[in-house]
Amino acid sequence: MPVLSAAAPALEPVPWLAVAPFVLLLLSIAVLPLVAHHWWESNRNRGLVSAVLGVPVAAWLLLGPAGGAGWLADAGLEYAAFLALLGSLFVVSGGVHLRGSLAGTPIVNTAVLGFGALIASFVGTTGASMLLIRPLLRANASRRRRAHLVVFFIFVVSNCGGLLTPLGDPPLFLGFLRGVPFGWTLSLWGPWLLVNTALLIVFHFLDEAVLDREERERPGSQLEEVQKVREPLRLEGGHNVLFLAGVVATNVGVGWASREGGWSHAVRDLCLVAGMATMAVLSLLTTPRRLREANRFAWAPIVEVAVVFAGIFVTMVPAMKLLDGLVADGTIELREPWQFFWATGGLSAFLDNAPTYVTFATVAGGVAGKAAGVHVEPTALGGLLALPGGEGLLAAVSCGAVFMGAATYIGNGPNFMVKAIAEQSGVRMPSFFGFLGWSVAVLVPILVAVTFVFFR
Numbered sequence: 001m002p003v004l005s006a007a008a009p010a011l012e013p014v015p016w017l018a019v020a021p022f023v024l025l026l027l028s029i030a031v032l033p034l035v036a037h038h039w040w041e042s043n044r045n046r047g048l049v050s051a052v053l054g055v056p057v058a059a060w061l062l063l064g065p066a067g068g069a070g071w072l073a074d075a076g077l078e079y080a081a082f083l084a085l086l087g088s089l090f091v092v093s094g095g096v097h098l099r100g101s102l103a104g105t106p107i108v109n110t111a112v113l114g115f116g117a118l119i120a121s122f123v124g125t126t127g128a129s130m131l132l133i134r135p136l137l138r139a140n141a142s143r144r145r146r147a148h149l150v151v152f153f154i155f156v157v158s159n160c161g162g163l164l165t166p167l168g169d170p171p172l173f174l175g176f177l178r179g180v181p182f183g184w185t186l187s188l189w190g191p192w193l194l195v196n197t198a199l200l201i202v203f204h205f206l207d208e209a210v211l212d213r214e215e216r217e218r219p220g221s222q223l224e225e226v227q228k229v230r231e232p233l234r235l236e237g238g239h240n241v242l243f244l245a246g247v248v249a250t251n252v253g254v255g256w257a258s259r260e261g262g263w264s265h266a267v268r269d270l271c272l273v274a275g276m277a278t279m280a281v282l283s284l285l286t287t288p289r290r291l292r293e294a295n296r297f298a299w300a301p302i303v304e305v306a307v308v309f310a311g312i313f314v315t316m317v318p319a320m321k322l323l324d325g326l327v328a329d330g331t332i333e334l335r336e337p338w339q340f341f342w343a344t345g346g347l348s349a350f351l352d353n354a355p356t357y358v359t360f361a362t363v364a365g366g367v368a369g370k371a372a373g374v375h376v377e378p379t380a381l382g383g384l385l386a387l388p389g390g391e392g393l394l395a396a397v398s399c400g401a402v403f404m405g406a407a408t409y410i411g412n413g414p415n416f417m418v419k420a421i422a423e424q425s426g427v428r429m430p431s432f433f434g435f436l437g438w439s440v441a442v443l444v445p446i447l448v449a450v451t452f453v454f455f456r
Helices: 016-035 043-063 068-093 106-139 147-156 170-177 184-217 224-228 240-261 265-286 289-294 300-328 337-348 353-372 381-386 390-406 413-424 432-454
Strands: 097-099 234-236
Touching (some): 016 300, 016 432, 043 300, 068 106, 068 265, 097 106, 097 289, 106 147, 106 184, 106 413, 147 432, 170 240, 170 353, 184 432, 300 353, 300 413, 337 353, 337 390, 353 381, 353 390, 381 390
């Protein structure tokens, strides 16, 4: 049942100017690869931009608003857990090598994405992405046009496939920690099925069209050379699957323990970091170097994610606090499920989708609780499910955060890492705005259909 309590205290207003570094960082990520491509390729220069914009925000948080130091500390712990998750899965999956003949035909490519959608809810979108992106790129190494493969991989495997359990995507895991039953997300199978099926159908026909065009431009099947050498598929470094299970078990175990034991966020995040770092170290120690070399494993992609998201996590703090204030004072007023779906999703595309989920789920609790005459505590979001209309609002927030995290490279952690791995493999990926264009053309029409079917 919803938890009754006094109203939360008013938030100290955050000046709009404090959001400027976050906006400038987003613009840097979007524009610098276009106007200063070679300069931006250096992780040192990316780190410089993050530091120039992030350090003043950190100083302001420490010296300025009441509670700012605590906000910064929370952001630091969340960043550590975020990087531990991505880093551990990056290292563990880098030791799993799928050897054998896998030709990049439209049917095979669609099957890989479909398999990724199925497992993403159980090993996480990051885990599924890190396991499958390298085999997909190797299968299509002989093809010239591959960017669309990675774009749809990000849509399906790195985001939309992870809706069915709290393990699938960080926003849902935070909901679980705040009282949403573990199995409730399985009830979202309808939106999951519609979105992923539609994306796979669009992808299959697009991939066929792209391959047909390449065949006309270069007579003779470019896949023939791959298909001539038939080598049975076999998995090497399979023991890393145990470490992958260890990462998942760490998140589940620490999540249950912190929820039932009332652990502080600091204790929870430190335990998560320690457990996942242990899995990464064990993988490094037990995996032959030749398997990582076969995977073309390199540290550059995870370093890129680390330096860019360090700036994002710090500069995002004022933006999230400003959003909290606008919601609390009624400037942003939401009532219907479709409004929550698009508000949560629209901001999840540009802010980290996990804190965006918490913000709008809390607002949903306020809306449903006010109608029922009770107050739903932000730490007990599962209480929404007992209120009239509450389940529909929580479903809209959950779907918006997961689906629209796919709209930009920074909407969800694995997006940026998949992009970096693809570029390391020679794929010329769309720019920030180019990827956003793909989202508008492909993802948005499907989400409009989801709105009419499920959230009207």
